Amino acid sequence: MTGTTRSAAPETPETRETWSHNTGFILAAIGSAVGLGNIWRFPGVAYESGGGAFLIPYLVALLTAGIPILFLDYAIGHRYRAAAPLAYRRMARPAEALGWFQIMLSFVISVYYAAVVAWSLSYFVYAFDLRWGEDTLGFFVGDYLQVGDPVISTSVVPAVAIPLVLVWVAVLLIIAAGVANGVQRVNIIFIPLLVVAFTGLVVRSLTLPGAMDGLNALFTPDWSALTDLNVWIAAYAQIFFSLSIAFGIMVTYASYQRRKANMTSSGLVVAFANSSFEILAGIGVFATLGFFAHQQQVEVAELEGLTGPILSFVTFPAVISEMPGGNIFGVVFFASLVLAGFTSIISILLGVAASVQEKFGLGRRASAILVSVLCGTLSISLFSTTSGLLALDTVDQFANNVGIVVSAIVMTVVVVWVLRRGEVLRRHLNAVSTFKVGRVWVALIGILVPGFLVVMLGQKLVSLVSDGYEDLPAWYLAVFGWGMLGFVVVAALVLTAIPWKGRDDLSFRAWPELEEEQR
Template identity: 55%
Template sequence: MAEVKREAWGGRTAFIVAAVSSAIGLGNIWRFPGVAYENGGGAFLIPYLVAFLTAGIPILYLDYALGHRYKAAPPLTFRRADRRLEPLGWWQVAVCYVIAIYYAVVIAWALAYAVYSLTLAWGDDANAFFFGDYLSAADPGFSLDFVATVFWPLLIVWVLTVVVMSLGIRRGLERVNRVTLPLLVVLFVAIVVYAITLDGAIDGVNAFFTPSWSALADPAVWIAAYGHIFFSFSIAFGIMLTYSSYLGRKADLTGSGTVVAFGNCSFEILAGIGVFATLGFLAAQQSTTVAELEGITGVGLAFVTFPTLLSQMPGGAVIGVFFFLSLVFAGFTSLLSILQVVSGAVQDKTGWSPAKAGIVVGVAATVPSILLFSTTTGINTLDVVDAFINNIGVVTSAVLTLVLVAWVARAVPRLADHLNAGATLRVGPLWKAMVMYVSPLILAAVLVTGAWTYITDGYGGFPQWFLLVAGWGLIGVVAIVSVALSFQRYRRPDAENFAPDDVEALARDVSAARERVRTEGNGRSS
């Protein structure tokens, strides 16, 4: 059969922009500040840095090496590494699919709130407006009582997503990322600069950075740091693996990965400063402290606490538009990267073109997204699905990836060679130790802790039947689908007869040649 021409990024810069755009998502803006504050404030930055160096960067490098060496989305990549590992790839695809169908909903909320900000439509009670007037939230369950204010912006988000996905890597994702990332940075820098000039802003920033040193003795703080780094980097559930598979043969994987990692963390720190500066202002207006405010993290921060302070802030309407557009841009590029994992896997399995796969995957995600999450019960379903798919599904993916790649496929040594071929930053025994021992043990602790908490304490006060359906039942479906899809035959012509580029062998030959030249030169000089 004719050789399949795989899509590719326009260059290293395009890849870095896309990877940074994927990593900087909604969690950077509303999750990191709250997690840091709740886990020791400034002291949290120490375990955060340790986790960054011992898990974030090593696993990011591993994802890059897998995708770049085997040139495929997760299922085919793991199949090429070891045929027994293909179900792990489909697990990652299923996880990404589930995340996409609810992640789009939060982007739709932000899009609606960007419009609401023009008139500060939530009035004096942002909490009642969000859960009542806007979402019309009902008790936990499943209904088809659609909410128009959610339905229409969600449909807009999905139409734009399908269009971009149908255009492929270079004409779609690459062009969008080149526009949205600069806009996101400009908008958020403007917010931060304005926020730190407000009354009480310095108190808010101090609350964010003031360390509680006793927190460092709490194992839960370290687990929280590793958990957050793992989610923040979009690692070990297919995104970075898929993105790196579109890189050219001669790619500096470790150099690019380091740029992406530091870019992501820098934005998180910037987001923390901006968020807590505004919270300091809100606390000052209410004659209280940041510690006594409610809703400092997650959905409550973005759609209740922040609108509340916008109503009291000079120029709140303008800042509101900037803030919610920042959420839209950050969320949209992350959504594209999540769906590319699914689209890439479908292309590998079926041999379809990027346009066909993008449209089919987009429509297949749009329908359940609208049916489940644009209804009066959507907020509760989203809450449970998000908790279980992230804390159980994603962390399981990470643990299995590290264990199976290292101890079943025994691929770590050759992946290290692959990373070192043409790398500006070479990996060695320390990287191997992190990937094979340290990170799996820590992430296993995160997984066991989270699962045990859900088993013994439930989650969020939701009824047990609801957790069994929307939580544990969902994880079960992901597992069944992962195994079932592994038995389907590949139609991509080069799927079964692929031989990875032996760039590491080339690098060794070049290194040996240089050594011979150096030795011969020394011999002549003596």
């Protein structure tokens, strides 16, 4: 790459590293989208939101919000050939701040997301001898995480810190190797391996006693749920969070695509592959929970811990302990979590590293080292301590349910209404793709999506302000919740104010040139 030098000439395809082929881009984008949330979030959300009936709002949300915003990310990255800050700056200089807001969200998410990958790596090892014993909850929060009171602890837990260091070293090596030689190669190996491993888990789970009871609990439709606004909000939220959209990741990935890459067809493959994996995960998880309920002689509805980390690190270990051949099932399950989480965190860090590289004129390796060391240090300091679980849960709640939603609202309003780039980006997608998008796409990203997200954000803000979160002290939420969001805003403004030392963006000319585009 040529990020260490200035260039007075217009950027050409040869001056930016690209994916070796479209399959590499698609697998990397799928790797980013398919993460831990697909496995531990979708099944529980679907179950609690109408079962089989939930698939209707889920599909509507995919078609009206998920794919349109994914296309928007692709269009911005591919047309303006840069990570989010520089891509938005090339649209209009003040918009750079929006790019940094998205990248700082990625920065925050990467810091805590790596900790969950480290937990999965630990449990992959523990699964060989079922080290968690019979009291899986006590082992997870006590013996393993050593959870204490909601304070800012400096007591490092070695069992978390050691795998966390390994995760960050691996991330550094892959990001430093580049897009084609690092990120692409990892995803070409990991994504097929993940699909094969998880498909094997699903097949095994379907043979267990009680599996059909679990599937009936998941897919039996509650049609009355379709009249509940909260169910529709849950569907849009699930699609939104699972596709890795609106916080700079897909903008960066698309910027490394070749000039004449087929963007919309690739986007459809990524979106439907992600949703297919979510449904596959739902089948596997609830078939396994059906077996657990059968063993406990209770109904599936009476089980606890059907979503989030508790599902993966408490409920599933308990199931594995009672399952014939549980060791093998556990090893494959936690290996799948590691693969899914690792491909996602690589995509998150690539956007941050690319943004730093472009802004400060650093080389690829220098930016990878700087970003990985900084993120890794914060990650180990905050999330491998005895207060790590509470801090992680709080930061995740505010980053995902407030930060990313705000980012999407601002992005759609700025691009469509303030900068008037909706039609330009639509024509760009149509110029390079076989699947054409009509003017309804601009209406979706300019009206429907921000309108619905405002409702979703308003509901969440009212809940957080009036009820707090998980009975945590107000000062704790002020530090790790609202304080984190304040940090993202301030950091975005500071980074925007720093003069550019990398490529001179004024030399850039978008391709193909369109008459509607105005500076």
